[in-house]
Amino acid sequence: MVALPPPDLFELYYDGAFHDRTVDVRASAGVTMSRGVSAEGTRAQPSAADMLLDNRHGDYSRRNPMSALWGKIGPNTPMRYSIDAGHPYLLLPGDTTSALTCPDAAALGVTDLDIRIELALDSYTNSQEVVSRGIGSQRSWTLLLGSGLQLSWYPDGTFASQKTAGIAVAVPAVPRQRIALRVVLDVNDGAGGHLVTYYWAPTIDATVWTPLGSATSGAGTTTLFDGTAGVHLGTNTGLVGNGLAGRVYAFQLWDGATSTRKVNLDFSTAEAGDTSFTAADGVVWTVASAATLSNRHIRMAGEIPAWPPQRDASGANRTVPVGPAGITRRLDAGNKPLESAYLRFIxxxxxxxxxxxxxxxxxxxxxxxxxxxxxxxxxxxxxxxxxxxxxxxxxxxxxxxxxxxxxxxxxxxxxxxxxxxxxxxxxxxxxxxxxxxxxxxxxxxxxxxxxxxxxxxxxxxxxxxxxxxxxxxxxxxxxxxxxxxxxxxxxxxxxxxxxxxxxxxxxxxxxxxxxxxxxxxxxxxxxxxxxxxxxxxxxxxxxxxxxxxxxxxxxxxxxxxxxxxxxxxxxxxxxxxLGFQGETAGDRYLRLCDEQGVPAALMGTAADTTPLGVQQREKFLDALASIARADGGYALEQRDDRALLYRPRTTLYNQPPAITLDFSSGVISEPFEPLDDEKLTENDVTVQREGGTFGRASRETIAEGPLSVEAIGRYDEAHTLSLADDSQTLQQAGWRMHVGTVDGLRYPQITIDLANPRVWPLIRSIYLADVGDKIRLTNLPDDDGPDDVDLIIRGYKETVTSKKWQITFTCTPGTPYDVLQLDAPAYGRLDTGGSQLASGISSSATSLSVTVTGAALWSTTAGDRPFDIVVGGERMTVTNLTGASSPQTFTVTRSVNGVVKSHLAAAPVKLAQALAIPL
CATH class of the missing domain: 2.60.120.200 (Jelly Rolls)
Structure with a gap:
């Protein structure tokens, strides 16, 4: 077992800085923290914690003039609680000498450049050098960050040969938010030129990369210089005056010409505090200057509202139980009359x-x-x-x-x-x-x-x-x-x-x-x-x-x-x-917070959020909740700062899993109690626009799904939302019906014992995961079905004591957020209007005759394959498909998910990954 309690850090803010007070935290009493939406709730609650502080020195007796903290602490004193755990990351202080470097190696030579880096920076707008190879007469390439991104490369290794291609598009990330950035240089685009394209994704292992801006084309083909220099993560070339400030979690170098990963740095072979280590791919990395390898994670940043002194009968054992809370606790205090958007704005x-x-x-x-x-x-x-x-x-x-x-x-x-x-x-x-x-x-x-x-x-x-x-x-x-x-x-x-x-x-x-x-x-x-x-x-x-x-x-x-x-x-x-009618959810969230004087950030981009209706006269937090309710996102506190955060619905779409938990490996703890019920079902949904009309969507017949009205009865729900236009009501109703008719087991809570040695390799992923991220469960028991299960994290509770270190995630089904995305092959296919087997098949048959009952045939284009289908719970991979009319012939690989069975004629044939058109 992992030694308990894990290394932690409790800090209080006074005298203009945070001070280490960890020695006063009673490990026997432990620390309990909660974040996000509760099991039964729909609105994120203030982050909260409970801990017991040793007060035998009297420092926390704030009414005692002899206290060392007299006049320095009081209601809503800022605090932070951190834990050191898991594989480290690279922590860079922002100076011009700190970096992580590796020497020259054959793996650094590529034809087409494909750089991928996962990081969390203190700022995504300051000019910073992110990663580079070479300096002096051995320059190869450099990636810079500022008002946008810029790639520089040097065909002959000298500064005089420099070529650049940049985009003036802001990185869609808030300070300290983890994001993966990617730049691809195609030295020969096949049309006599070269092409530079930028992308972003939630993590470096994403299967879907979203373009940032437009690709930059250049006249003439170009080359990359393969000199004798190694790679620098952090400032090296001196092209900008600021060093990289923040965290780097992973770095990959690919040869785009062959789609081959040449360098893979994920710190899994390193330990916190190492000054040098060998990555899993054999590359040796060395820490330079003030850069460090750290595994510290801030688990809560909040305020301590009260300092109640306690003592036993003898007076020798004096303690102060404190309940740190997020800033929304304070922001929700009082009963100030509601104000209109106009009055607030003025x-x-x-x-x-x-x-x-x-x-x-x-x-x-x-x-x-x-x-x-x-x-x-x-x-x-x-x-x-x-x-x-x-x-x-x-x-x-x-x-x-x-x-x-x-x-x-x-x-x-x-x-x-x-x-x-x-x-x-x-x-x-x-x-x-x-x-x-x-x-x-x-x-x-x-x-x-x-x-x-x-x-x-x-x-x-x-x-x-x-x-x-x-x-x-x-x-x-x-x-x-x-x-x-x-x-x-x-x-x-x-x-x-x-x-x-x-x-x-x-x-x-x-x-x-x-x-x-x-x-x-x-x-x-x-x-x-x-x-x-x-x-x-x-x-x-x-x-x-x-x-x-x-x-x-x-x-x-x-x-x-x-x-x-x-x-x-x-x-x-x-x-x-006019109440900012038509304002997007993201813009309204940031504006309201700015009017209130509350620091706030937005994940993703405001343009991708829901256009809202007239801003009603609501209290501040009620207005934020109205935004989240209409957009389907999460209004939260930032975990590592006393500030707010909005995570839009669109950031939940097509995510790679933040955590993958293999049930068969014993990383999921008791209680493990999936539910097969209809509690979240909404098969008849009406959405009313505030001050406007309504839209209704329902699944009525069994042919529309197992949670239809005909199958299980009517589960009707009505929602009144702030929407900019009446036309949005039908779209909103359809989306909410889609979310409310997902057929599958529910996993309301997933508990993980962080002291379990088998969990240790996953701790960094677990600690980086936050509300809105995806958990994937694999190799589940037969009772749970043969396929992997995706869940969206709605909140969590974490307990740290001298005998226990555990986190329990509150979850909701993640399948509804797999949506059509035409520029992503993995998410670019919709199901037909209906298909079924034309005749029965044995458990080993590899050729299927499929009758199309809907309006559209299955695509026979070779580039659209392979893809997976499901027949009677068995997953099959389609490797060939022919037929210009129904029935069509499928050539398949059977039993992809381990299900071996025969199937009768008329058995439904469906895409394994059922995608919806996003809201």
Whole structure:
């Protein structure tokens, strides 16, 4: 057995750094950690841990002034807990001398270059040298990372012969996320040129590599210099000033001309702390400078919310039980009223001043949104006050002020002084329902009001009766004043019951002795020009109105906002007012976190996530959960940092397994209790778009599958989701029905004893696996069926004590996430609409006559083979296929999965890997 407890590290953050406090962790009490979605849940819970700290020294008695940590720890003190386990990885500090190197060898010579590297970098945007071969007059190739990727190669070994091909496409990974990168140089593309292609994948052993950007073609064929230099992982050539910072888990060098792997570095033969080792392929690698081989893994980064002191009766045994938690525990505290996307956006963008006009019904003077503003709020003048909390700009925006009939009044408030505003400023108004009468928005600058320094009042008059907007300016001096009409915008399109945004921007231009102005309506510039006086920063804002005595059309007004020129664009403001409809799940997740001041990252790319509907008025974490619910992904905390992470549904598709567990080898522990039930079944699914229509999908007949309504009864589910368009509802319903009708055993929990010596070679894979990754079970008992089983990790619980070291993964079926991917041969084939044996076959027959009952025949193209089919639970590999009409003839290799049996006529014939069209 592996010695217990494993080497661990417990750190507390104080005095500006993390400090090792491992000696205080009571190993006998152990450490228990949980992460992700619980067995019965649908929403990720805050990461959590339990541990007992020895407090005989009194350091954790934070109320005791004599404590060594007095004033240094308290509620939500940051912590980290790590374990050293498994095969190591290369840890590079980011300097220009640290690297892992190997000497020259025959294996380094290739015709077509194919570099593959699996890493987790501190940054994927900093300029860094990733891996290279050669320096000086022995240069062969170099892979650089920065705003994109760049390959340099040197046909004659000198810098003067350098050729480069790069892509300005960001690597789709967040800081410290593990990803595999690949670059292929085809020195002769067969058309008189050469070609460089970049790819990425979740791991280096992936069967599907996704292109990064477009392939770069070059004129003329080229060559690779095969000199006497070895390979450097990390900085070597000095082409960029930054060294590689982060972790390298594997490196492979292939000869693309022959599809031969020449170098295979996976650290499986190394030990943590080694300065030199021989890889399994015989290549000797040596650590240089401050690079190290480490097997440390951060298992939790969180905060300790409380420090309850405990002691026994004698007082000699003093302890503090602590329950570290992820940051979502803190982010979910309190009961702050929900805010609209528009209000959140304004608040986060930092205006000079904003009066939302969302005050309560008894308001006499509306409040400012800008905390600490030493100016009075808006003051009303005129024939009648507005009706507070009765106006509605849009259903997803807070109630605002309603302008009643028979009123002619103004509201005015002072705008705080702002130095940046002297170079440019804007004033905004949100409005709806202005059909009769008029509303005007005015901003007055800080001019002295003298003849030499006029005070300027820029006014936007929204005249519904005239179906026009008039922009004018009044210049007031000591002895005289003047009024200038700057523009009249006819038919502006705002006089209806829809939400609208109006902005006036003024940019002083001292060098031209004038001020440029622009009128924006619903995010679009509708008029612009100049005024022959240089404006100052804004002093005040005024909202005025005139409503007819007899009218049923009462406008709603809100969010009078002043910005510097660095504020959000008018287009962004209008998009926010509309609740960011059409925004992708990834973009919304990052935006909300940014508005909240919470560091966050996105796996994959935002463009591949679901377009969402109007952002509703929800608490922060509820809004993140709405995103994950619509997209089908996971809203999580980062495991190694106090930050958030979103993993979209698309990152679950066609993954290679992060962990492969061979049941027959004894690496899976008790309890091992697969379930053969219908608990996750949804065979009749309705999806309603928030504020829109619905779509429904169902499997009704036995011919559609064993979990159809006819086969097991109706399991109907309804989901209401934030979607951008009504057309998405049917797609969403179909996908959820697909996920809910996968026929197979469920493995809700998989337990692994990490102290089991047979598990030791797998520990690095186990520790790198996280929520959303795939586990593959192989060589299962006959009762479980003959085939491998794929599972998606939803969460896990890990326990580390002096007697036990165990992890239990909470899982859901992974098969639904095998989807059609046309650029990947392994995932590029769909099943027919139906096929069956035309006649029965014996247990050894290798020729099948197959009748196609669907609309499409099986492909007879040689390049589409081989592929596997399943007949009566037996897996067969199709090596040849003929026939231009049904029935077609299959030549097969039998019993691929160990099942040996005969089959009757009409037995269904299906693809072994049933793929779905992805959402």
């Amino acid at each position: 608040r986060a963008a930092g205006p000079i001043e904003c009066w939302p006009l969302t005050d309560g019904a008894q308001t006499t003077s509306p409040a400012s949104l800008v905390a600490g503003t030493p100016m009075p709020p808006l003051i009303s003048f005129g024939s009648g006050p507005v009706k507070w909390a009765e106006g509605q700009i849009a259903g997803w925006v807070e109630p605002v002020a309603l302008i009643p009939p028979s009123t002619d009044a103004t509201m005015r408030g002072l705008i705080p002084a702002s130095v940046p505003a002297a170079s440019g400023w804007s004033v905004d108004l949100a409005i709806s329902g202005l059909i009769d009468g008029s509303v005007d928005l005015q901003a007055v600058d800080r001019g002295a009001g003298t003849d030499a320094d006029n005070r300027l009042g820029f006014t936007v008059d929204m005249d519904a009766d005239g179906n026009q907007i008039l922009v004018s300016v009044v210049a007031a001096g000591t002895t005289s004043s003047s009024s200038t009409l700057l523009t009249t915008l006819a038919s502006p399109g705002i006089f209806d019951d829809l939400p609208h945004h109006v902005r006036l921007t003024v940019i002083p231009q001292p060098g031209l002795s004038n001020s440029a102005w622009t009128l924006y309506v619903d995010g679009v510039s509708r008029a612009s020009g100049t005024y022959a006086v240089v404006a100052d920063a804004p002093l005040s804002a005024r909202l005025g109105w005139f409503q007819n005595a007899v009218t049923t059309n009462t406008p709603s007004v809100g969010f009078i906002t002043a910005w510097t020129s660095a504020g959000p664009t008018a287009a962004d403001m209008y998009e926010a007012l």
